[in-house]
Amino acid sequence: xxxxxxxxxxxxxxxxxxxxxxxxxxxxxxxxxxxxxxxxxxxxxxxxxxxxxxxxxxxxxxxxxxxxxxxxxxxxxxxxxxxxxxxxxxxxxxxxxxxxxxx
Numbered sequence: 720x721x722x723x724x725x726x727x728x729x730x731x732x733x734x735x736x737x738x739x740x741x742x743x744x745x746x747x748x749x750x751x752x753x754x755x756x757x758x759x760x761x762x763x764x765x766x767x768x769x770x771x772x773x774x775x776x777x778x779x780x781x782x783x784x785x786x787x788x789x790x791x792x793x794x795x796x797x798x799x800x801x802x803x804x805x806x807x808x809x810x811x812x813x814x815x816x817x818x819x820x821x822x
């Protein structure tokens with residue numbers, strides 16, 4: 720059984736539309752920064768490995784990085800992926816990176 724959300728496919732197209740990379744919650748995360756530097760290589764791996772991609776928490780669940788600043792404002796409602804998949808109608812999750820994937 721997949722650990723990904725049935726609501727949001729974990730695809731390159733969605734990764735390219737994802738706003739997590741510019742989110743204030745991740746802005747000072749050394750872990751997320753290191754993963755973003757390696758993002759091009761991570762996107763070449765088949766199948767994609769969510770643990771190596773600091774994006775798309777609405778599809779894959781909680782972040783593996785533990786140095787996120789959850790006192791910063793989440794920007795998920797402004798994300799193209801959030802809007803495309805009507806996540807405002809999904810089970811409410813305050814921070815996908817903290818709380819898990821959309822269901």
